Amino acid sequence: MATLTAGSTTIPVGGSVILSCSVEPSAGWKYRWFRRTSVTSFVEFNTNNEENREITVTQGGIYKCDGKRGNPSFYSHSSHENIIEIMFSNKVFVTRQPNWPQMFSGESITLTCEVQGGGTTEWTCEWRRSGSIIHKTDSKDWTFIVSESSSGNYMCQCRSRDDWYSSTQRSETIRLSVSRDKPGAKLTAGSSTIPVGGSVTLSCSVEPSAGWKYKWFRRTSDSSFVEFSRNNEENREITVTQGGIYKCDGKRGNPSFYSHSSLENIIEIMFSNKVL
Incomplete structure (x- = not known):
């Protein structure tokens, strides 16, 4: 049986690799070389060296060899296949x-x-x-x-x-x-009461904080939650002038991925009327 050895299994771009074939006992053998790719069958190729024991290759592929001697020719078993790759230098x-x-x-x-x-x-x-x-x-x-x-x-x-x-x-x-665990939004309020004619700043956050935009919702004691929008694209902070029950959640990515909604936060309007 022939034995194929390679100086390296990779060829840098523009370089070459030396392949050697041998059959033991070694007397009288000449060698044949074959190459195939992932989409072709083995094809024999010739080199200038009459004995062909060593060849220099510059192409990637799958190589094998066998030995022949005598007249008529007697052939050894083919070597095991050896994969040679060209390795590009691109980073x-x-x-x-x-x-x-x-x-x-x-x-x-x-x-x-x-x-x-x-x-x-x-x-x-x-x-x-x-x-x-x-x-x-x-x-x-x-x-x-x-x-x-x-x-x-x-x-x-x-x-x-x-x-x-x-x-x-x-x-x-x-x-x-x-x-695995979906994050939750957190709502904080500058105050839980709004004086008549005043306002309160609400903030929403999701940790870790990268990439989130926020949606805001409000309901009253006799209505369901309704989403409302602000001009600030990120919507992390909003200013409200109405009392009600507020919550928020975060979204990011495309398609959008949503966090859990925050706990609800009650904001009350505090009238200035004196009560007797």
Whole structure:
């Protein structure tokens, strides 16, 4: 049986790798070389070295060899297959949108495998979480809904669609932290009473605070909650002049993800009339 050995299993762009083939006992053998890709069958190729014991290759692919000697030719068993990859020197890194330090189960995120200087190359990218391949996509972007099990360290690596054995290096990892528990909004009031003609400032917050916008609701003792809007897009603070029962919640992302509503807060108007 032939034995194939490689000086390296990766070829830097513009570089080469030396492959060696041997059959024991070694006397009299010449060698044949074969290469295939992920979409082709094995094809024999020739080199200038008549014995062909060592060859220099510059293409990625799957290689094997066998030995022949005598007349008529006697052939050994083929070697085991050996995968040689071209490793692009482009730097690869992962970006995320949204880039919030803490996410919650049910939110959507897009991870992008950025290949610097990748030009117009069409890529197929694979994603690893904590070392294991978990997803492959025919683009650099991967959008998914996170769950608690999505927490972990992510890295990516892309391959040229025209040559599956040409790949980028792996990116450095980024950390994704996902909580199972939905956060709750907190409503605070500058005062629980409004003097006639006056106002009170209400504040809403969700922790951790990144990315939230807020919705406000009011009801009276004989009505249901009704949402009302303010001109401030973020709506974190509002000024109210009406008494009633108020609550708020937070939303962020696209599609929108909502926090739990705050506890209700009663605001009363305090008339200035003297009571006897």
